[in-house]
Amino acid sequence: MDWAEAQLQTWIGLKPNYKHGLGFSPTTNQTRKLRETGFFCPPSGLKINPGSKIEIILKLMMKAITLLGSTGSIGTQTLDIVKHHPQEFRLVGLAAGRNVEMLAAQIREFRPEIVAIADETLLPELRAAIADVDPKPILAAGPEGVRAVAAYGDAEAVVTGIVGCAGLLPTIAAIEAGKDIALANKETLIAGGPVVNPLVEKHGVKLLPADSEHSAIFQCLQGVPPGGLRRIILTASGGAFRDLPVEKLATVTVADALKHPNWSMGRKITIDSATLMNKGLEVIEAHYLFGMNYDDIDIVIHPQSIIHSLIEVQDTSVLAQLGWPDMRLPLLYALSWPQRIYTDWEPLDLVKAGSLTFREPDHDKYPCMQIAYAAGRAGGSMTAVLNAANEQAVALFLDEKINFLDIPKLIETVCDAHRNDYRENPSLDDILAADSWARRAVLEVSEKLQEAPELILLK
Numbered sequence: 001m002d003w004a005e006a007q008l009q010t011w012i013g014l015k016p017n018y019k020h021g022l023g024f025s026p027t028t029n030q031t032r033k034l035r036e037t038g039f040f041c042p043p044s045g046l047k048i049n050p051g052s053k054i055e056i057i058l059k060l061m062m063k064a065i066t067l068l069g070s071t072g073s074i075g076t077q078t079l080d081i082v083k084h085h086p087q088e089f090r091l092v093g094l095a096a097g098r099n100v101e102m103l104a105a106q107i108r109e110f111r112p113e114i115v116a117i118a119d120e121t122l123l124p125e126l127r128a129a130i131a132d133v134d135p136k137p138i139l140a141a142g143p144e145g146v147r148a149v150a151a152y153g154d155a156e157a158v159v160t161g162i163v164g165c166a167g168l169l170p171t172i173a174a175i176e177a178g179k180d181i182a183l184a185n186k187e188t189l190i191a192g193g194p195v196v197n198p199l200v201e202k203h204g205v206k207l208l209p210a211d212s213e214h215s216a217i218f219q220c221l222q223g224v225p226p227g228g229l230r231r232i233i234l235t236a237s238g239g240a241f242r243d244l245p246v247e248k249l250a251t252v253t254v255a256d257a258l259k260h261p262n263w264s265m266g267r268k269i270t271i272d273s274a275t276l277m278n279k280g281l282e283v284i285e286a287h288y289l290f291g292m293n294y295d296d297i298d299i300v301i302h303p304q305s306i307i308h309s310l311i312e313v314q315d316t317s318v319l320a321q322l323g324w325p326d327m328r329l330p331l332l333y334a335l336s337w338p339q340r341i342y343t344d345w346e347p348l349d350l351v352k353a354g355s356l357t358f359r360e361p362d363h364d365k366y367p368c369m370q371i372a373y374a375a376g377r378a379g380g381s382m383t384a385v386l387n388a389a390n391e392q393a394v395a396l397f398l399d400e401k402i403n404f405l406d407i408p409k410l411i412e413t414v415c416d417a418h419r420n421d422y423r424e425n426p427s428l429d430d431i432l433a434a435d436s437w438a439r440r441a442v443l444e445v446s447e448k449l450q451e452a453p454e455l456i457l458l459k
Contacts, residue, residue, distance in 0.1 A: 067159045190284045212325075240274045367408040389441070
């Protein structure tokens with residue numbers, strides 16, 4: 001019996017399905033379990049003919065993934081992982097926002113089965129850009145198209161790299177379709193945690209953190225028994241203004257705020273890093289991911305960004321995850337967990353890294369952190385309002401319509417105004433309504449700010 005026939009014998013009794021050309025189709029859970037055992041390792045020098053049973057089996061044994069936000073920072077780094085590990089991952093679907101040229105190039109290189117572009121007016125342009133691609137993927141457009149990609153086909157995991165609350169509904173669609181989530185979109189839990197966590201439990205899927213801080217916590221927790229976690233310590237780079245005196249923040253520009261000293265990220269998250277709202281949002285995300293009380297989640301400034309976060313366990317031991325600032329590592333771990341895949345990336349050299357330093361955050365300089373803690377403790381619909389208000393305020397700053405110090409003012413004012421309509425146990429409709437209201441409210445308050453320097457509170 002040859003290698004291919006031996007693998008086929010392991011699937012005896014499966015229901016016939018001629019789609020794959022094998023006479024049957026293994027389920028997602030069966031392929032996952034068999035892959036994790038390492039049973040499907042082809043022998044060295046095995047000849048693989050196109051269309052053969054061996055090729056089909058090897059394709060089935062790759063982890064099938066879908067990528068949302070493929071043209072952004074998270075998306076391009078995820079595709080870099082897929083490109084450099086072609087025996088491990090197979091791309092099923094792509095979704096992007098407006099970058100037709102880049103999306104078309106990704107389609108040519110990775111040949112996904114389905115693709116969506118969020119701006120539906122650009123669908124004809126995308127169709128023309130891939131006119132000579134054969135076979136062509138299924139093309140979809142608009143928010144419904146993105147959700148269709150998220151739920152499509154046999155993908156085991158969906159990487160959620162869409163920026164902001166726009167990632168919430170596609171993530172829910174993927175969960176309801178039984179996909180594991182590699183969560184690179186923190187707003188999904190910040191805005192939708194009260195709805196998303198119950199859905200994760202209901203559908204029995206895994207929610208794996210793919211950002212550096214929460215991945216670090218998750219990695220440190222491997223082997224920690226239930227009840228062993230005592231405290232979470234999130235590290236923060238301090239952003240573009242970590243060494244700038246607070247009195248100089250009034251005159252900083254968008255260009256100044258986008259100069260992150262350590263990380264290469266998208267514009268929105270880079271501004272969040274400059275305000276340290278990114279840490280406040282990560283505190284809320286850590287609460288939903290790991291079930292910790294807000295009093296047990298701390299933030300520390302760590303300028304070198306070598307320690308990506310730490311945990312303290314019940315006996316006061318502190319565990320940390322270290323590495324060069326590189327988003328590919330947490331993305332790879334979210335996709336490969338519980339396995340560890342070899343890479344040729346530069347290993348961490350502690351001598352080269354040099355001194356690792358820490359300091360307490362300056363709350364006068366970074367008021368967004370305390371605003372986020374307050375919203376997290378309020379819970380319910382308040383975190384959705386916080387998230388939406390921050391997104392809208394950051395957008396206004398990036399458009400140079402408000403000053404840097406107006407960002408926390410707008411957020412705090414809108415959160416205070418929401419107390420009149422607060423929902424302790426919000427439904428998805430409540431969350432979406434709160435999100436929409438908060439964006440309008442920020443625009444209203446910002447207009448009043450232009451009329452008068454003193455902040456006029458919403459009625």
